[in-house]
Amino acid sequence: MKFAAKTKLIAFVCVLLVAFTAAAVLAQEAPTEHHGINAANLDRSVKPGDDFFEFANGEWLKRTEIPPDRSVLSTFSFLENLSNKRTAALIEEDAKGNSPSGTSARKIADLYNSYMDEAAIEARGATPLRPHLESIAAIKDKRELAHALGESLRADVDALNNAVFHTANLFGLWVAPDFDDPDHYAAYLMQGGLGLPDREYYVSKKDRMRDICTRYRTHVSAMLKLAGFTDTDVRAAHIVELEHEIAEKHLSLAESEDIHKANNHWTAADFTAKAPGLDWPEFFRGAGLSKQKSFIVWQPSAFAGESALVASTPLDVWKDWLAFHLVEHYAAVLPKVFADEYFDFMGRTLTGVQQQRPRWQRGVATVNSLLGDAVGEIYAQRYFPPDAKAEAQAMVANIIAAFRRRIEALSWMNPSTKAEAQAKLSSLYVGIGYPETWRDYSQYEVKPDDIFGNFWRGSLFDYHHDVARLGAKVDRREWSMEPQTVNAVNLPLQNALNFPAAILQPPFFDPNAPAAVNYGAIGAVIGHEISHTFDTEGAAFDAQSRVRNWWTPADLAHFDAATAKLAEQYDTYRPFPDLSVNGKQTLAENVADVAGISAAYDGYRASLDGKAAPVKDGFTGDQQFFIAFGQNWQSKSREAAQRQQVMTDMHSPGRYRAATVRNIDPWYNAFDVKAGEKLYLLPEERVQIW
Numbered sequence: 001m002k003f004a005a006k007t008k009l010i011a012f013v014c015v016l017l018v019a020f021t022a023a024a025v026l027a028q029e030a031p032t033e034h035h036g037i038n039a040a041n042l043d044r045s046v047k048p049g050d051d052f053f054e055f056a057n058g059e060w061l062k063r064t065e066i067p068p069d070r071s072v073l074s075t076f077s078f079l080e081n082l083s084n085k086r087t088a089a090l091i092e093e094d095a096k097g098n099s100p101s102g103t104s105a106r107k108i109a110d111l112y113n114s115y116m117d118e119a120a121i122e123a124r125g126a127t128p129l130r131p132h133l134e135s136i137a138a139i140k141d142k143r144e145l146a147h148a149l150g151e152s153l154r155a156d157v158d159a160l161n162n163a164v165f166h167t168a169n170l171f172g173l174w175v176a177p178d179f180d181d182p183d184h185y186a187a188y189l190m191q192g193g194l195g196l197p198d199r200e201y202y203v204s205k206k207d208r209m210r211d212i213c214t215r216y217r218t219h220v221s222a223m224l225k226l227a228g229f230t231d232t233d234v235r236a237a238h239i240v241e242l243e244h245e246i247a248e249k250h251l252s253l254a255e256s257e258d259i260h261k262a263n264n265h266w267t268a269a270d271f272t273a274k275a276p277g278l279d280w281p282e283f284f285r286g287a288g289l290s291k292q293k294s295f296i297v298w299q300p301s302a303f304a305g306e307s308a309l310v311a312s313t314p315l316d317v318w319k320d321w322l323a324f325h326l327v328e329h330y331a332a333v334l335p336k337v338f339a340d341e342y343f344d345f346m347g348r349t350l351t352g353v354q355q356q357r358p359r360w361q362r363g364v365a366t367v368n369s370l371l372g373d374a375v376g377e378i379y380a381q382r383y384f385p386p387d388a389k390a391e392a393q394a395m396v397a398n399i400i401a402a403f404r405r406r407i408e409a410l411s412w413m414n415p416s417t418k419a420e421a422q423a424k425l426s427s428l429y430v431g432i433g434y435p436e437t438w439r440d441y442s443q444y445e446v447k448p449d450d451i452f453g454n455f456w457r458g459s460l461f462d463y464h465h466d467v468a469r470l471g472a473k474v475d476r477r478e479w480s481m482e483p484q485t486v487n488a489v490n491l492p493l494q495n496a497l498n499f500p501a502a503i504l505q506p507p508f509f510d511p512n513a514p515a516a517v518n519y520g521a522i523g524a525v526i527g528h529e530i531s532h533t534f535d536t537e538g539a540a541f542d543a544q545s546r547v548r549n550w551w552t553p554a555d556l557a558h559f560d561a562a563t564a565k566l567a568e569q570y571d572t573y574r575p576f577p578d579l580s581v582n583g584k585q586t587l588a589e590n591v592a593d594v595a596g597i598s599a600a601y602d603g604y605r606a607s608l609d610g611k612a613a614p615v616k617d618g619f620t621g622d623q624q625f626f627i628a629f630g631q632n633w634q635s636k637s638r639e640a641a642q643r644q645q646v647m648t649d650m651h652s653p654g655r656y657r658a659a660t661v662r663n664i665d666p667w668y669n670a671f672d673v674k675a676g677e678k679l680y681l682l683p684e685e686r687v688q689i690w
């Protein structure tokens with residue numbers, strides 16, 4: 001799983017904060033003078049033992065206002081700004097270069113320019129939609145519907161690396177190493193069909209959620225009207241009703257996270273028997289998957305339920321549903337009226353953002369999403385020097401060694417289980433900065449004046465790329481993140497970690513900062529990702545990434561009891577009076593946070609080699625370590641966005657991730673935390689798993 005939530009805005013990744021041109025911003029970028037924790041962000045009036053998040057970030061929280069085009073500001077968004085400024089400058093440079101046609105450099109320039117050419121987009125109006133809407137209108141029976149639903153299948157879900165368990169299309173494809181044969185790529189299918197972020201939005205009885213659903217219906221109607229439909233209120237009511245029924249068939253996020261429920265191998269023929277209703281042979285023909293003999297169906301009950309709905313719901317409702325999803329998906333590259341309506345609902349209503357980001361910033365995000373690896377190759381060359389890579393590698397080695405010692409010292413774990421855990425560490429692939437090979441974009445056709453087509457072909461290119469490797473040998477060193485992405489990820493089916501270049505910079509990683517600060521910041525991130533190798537998810541995969549439970553029942557019982565305590569701890573956190581953190585939904589991430597900071601702390605102590613840590617900004621080494629960790633979680637969210645995160649994300653809000661220091665003994669010594677302070681836990685209440 002990845003390290004942090006990524007705010008999805010208007011179907012794109014996060015983009016820049018400020019509205020200067022990229023070149024101007026880069027020119028202003030001053031070298032960082034200060035190396036270490038940011039003392040100006042601390043609120044010293046708060047006791048660390050009462051609220052560690054406020055102590056570490058309070059002054060920043062007081063003086064920071066979320067800009068109108070943002071739903072969240074955080075350490076991550078600060079670094080995303082930097083990464084995006086750099087990326088924008090690379091694209092601008094590239095756009096001036098007039099590279100030969102067919103090269104990735106030319107494609108980057110053409111894609112960006114086609115996005116920026118608003119006059120051409122306005123002049124074309126809804127024309128690019130027309131042939132697609134006409135083929136939907138021409139569907140005359142459920143067999144043709146099945147074909148069209150198959151044609152809409154895309155490689156747009158990713159269960160274990162990015163926690164994307166559903167798509168807005170009827171179903172989604174994830175091509176990844178086979179649970180039972182991790183040397184070969186298999187076809188995973190996942191539930192889909194919802195326009196809102198999660199089933200909760202449809203099934204919840206809370207007033208607030210019902211209100212969002214009502215506003216969604218208005219939005220569906222408005223989009224259909226823009227696309228030229230009549231009777232749009234009635235059509236919208238039927239579409240939302242259908243999605244409500246689909247939502248009832250969906251598994252919840254917490255249920256989808258359980259991989260033991262997901263390992264369901266179905267042959268192509270099984271679908272008709274196990275999920276009757278949809279014409280499956282026709283669906284697979286439409287998807288270009290007629291030759292695929294077997295699939296792994298992640299949420300079987302959702303497939304049965306959704307397939308039955310294809311049979312029971314009138315054809316016209318399905319056709320309207322298809323048309324709406326088409327328009328919705330492409331709104332950002334259609335004329336302004338479409339993009340504005342989309343933003344009004346998806347941005348303003350769902351996340352509380354007040355205004356759209358400047359177009360050029362969205363253009364950068366578009367290039368990152370469709371040609372991310374091509375940009376990443378240039379980015380890594382420019383911004384990630386070999387000495388930074390060597391230094392990050394040394395930290396990783398130190399933290400892996402800390403994990404080895406911790407595993408060896410565990411009193412509750414069986415020796416045979418320990419040996420399996422050590423074997424997993426030995427076969428772990430750790431990617432630092434950028435991948436070893438780069439993706440080939442030669443089959444992706446980019447036209448300088450056709451943004452709609454560039455989008456259409458881009459998602460098909462991704463889909464065909466993934467379908468083409470079904471059954472092929474797995475490359476365990478393949479990355480699932482781009483170098484310019486500010487995040488980190490554990491890939492359980494490859495027993496691999498990726499730490500992109502863009503997260504390996506201050507405040508997470510600064511070669512000139514004290515070791516205490518680097519270990520508290522990026523060290524905890526590294527430890528977090530390593531620990532996923534052994535958590536509830538990692539425990540299901542052995543050193544060869546095969547699904548095999550390598551734990552003894554007694555080990556697992558101890559692990560379950562300890563993690564249940566952590567789930568209870570998080571269930572007590574209440575960001576809003578009517579909404580608590582879901583301890584079960586966020587459990588794997590919370591376990592990883594505790595394990596990550598513990599191993600990073602050991603790695604830090606080992607790096608001192610017996611010497612005393614220098615005092616800096618008036619803080620001891622241990623204090624700096626924990627403050628750096630607390631400052632990782634610096635973040636401020638709009639209420640709607642925070643609510644969405646609590647309901648749809650496996651990561652707890654930053655405030656509670658920072659508070660996990662209460663489980664770590666040295667934190668109590670570092671800040672002299674005493675009984676009676678709000679975060680204080682009795683030693684036996686502290687959750688220590690690794």
Ligand SMILES: [Zn+2]
Pocket residue numbers: 001002003004528529532588589592
């Ligand atoms: Zn994680």
